[in-house]
Amino acid sequence: KQEVTQIPAALSVPEGENLVLNCSFTDSAIYNLQWFRQDPGKGLTSLLLIQSSQREQTSGRLNASLDKSSGRSTLYIAASQPGDSATYLCAVRRETSGSRLTFGEGTQLTVNP
Amino acid sequence: SAVISQKPSRDICQRGTSLTIQCQVDSQVTMMFWYRQQPGQSLTLIATANQGSEATYESGFVIDKFPISRPNLTFSTLTVSNMSPEDSSIYLCSVAGTSVYNEQFFGPGTRLTVL
Numbered sequence: 253k254q255e256v257t258q259i260p261a262a263l264s265v266p267e268g269e270n271l272v273l274n275c276s277f278t279d280s281a282i283y284n285l286q287w288f289r290q291d292p293g294k295g296l297t298s299l300l301l302i303q304s305s306q307r308e309q310t311s312g313r314l315n316a317s318l319d320k321s322s323g324r325s326t327l328y329i330a331a332s333q334p335g336d337s338a339t340y341l342c343a344v345r346r347e348t349s350g351s352r353l354t355f356g357e358g359t360q361l362t363v364n365p
Numbered sequence: 366s367a368v369i370s371q372k373p374s375r376d377i378c379q380r381g382t383s384l385t386i387q388c389q390v391d392s393q394v395t396m397m398f399w400y401r402q403q404p405g406q407s408l409t410l411i412a413t414a415n416q417g418s419e420a421t422y423e424s425g426f427v428i429d430k431f432p433i434s435r436p437n438l439t440f441s442t443l444t445v446s447n448m449s450p451e452d453s454s455i456y457l458c459s460v461a462g463t464s465v466y467n468e469q470f471f472g473p474g475t476r477l478t479v480l
Binding site (some may be wrong): 297298341343353356359 | 371
C-alpha cells in the first residue's frame with residue numbers, strides 16, 4: 253500500500269526566506285507526482301506535475317524535484333511571500349492505481365510579513 | 366486547465382437527511398472524480414464518475430451511501446445519503462483530461478456539516 257509522508261507538518265518563516273517542503277512515498281513505482289496548494293476551507297490548486305521520467309519542474313518561484321528511486325520529492329519556494337501561506341499537499345499516482353491519487357497529510361505554511 | 370464549479374459551496378444538514386452536490390466543468394472531460402476531506406485530514410478518493418455507466422467506488426465507499434450520476438462529459442452529482450455527523454467533510458470534485466494519468470484539477474469544494 254502506497255503511503256505518502258510530508259515533512260514538516262507545519263512551518264512558519266519570515267517573508268523573503270527560501271524554503272523547502274519534503275514529500276516521501278513508500279512505493280517508487282509511481283506514474284507521476286503532483287503538488288497542490290490548499291487555502292483554508294477551499295479546494296486544491298494544482299501547482300506542478302512531475303512525470304516519473306522527469307527530474308524537476310519549475311513554475312515561477314516554485315521548483316519541484318523528483319527522485320523516484322529514493323521515493324522523494326521536494327518543493328522549493330523562493331523568496332517567500334505572505335500570500336504563499338497555505339497548506340501544500342503532494343500526491344502520487346502509482347503505475348497500477350489508475351485514477352487514484354494518494355495524498356500526503358500536507359505541510360501548513362505560514363509566511364510572516 | 367479546466368474551470369470547475371460546485372454547488373452548494375456549503376451546507377448544514379440534519380442527521381438522516383440526504384444532500385446532492387453538483388459539479389459543473391467548463392469543458393468536456395473524460396475523467397471525473399469525487400474526493401472527501403475529513404476535518405484535519407488529507408483527501409480520500411470516493412469514486413470515479415463514469416459517463417453512461419455506474420461509478421467505480423473505492424474500498425470503503427458504497428453506492429447506497431454515495432450514489433453518483435454522470436449524465437454527460439461536463440456534469441456530475443454526488444449524493445450523501447442518510448447523513449450522520451461522521452459525514453461532515455469537504456467534498457471535492459476533480460477532473461483530468463483525456464487520460465487518467467493527466468494532471469488533475471479540483472473544484473472549490475462543498476463544506477458539509479451534519480448536526
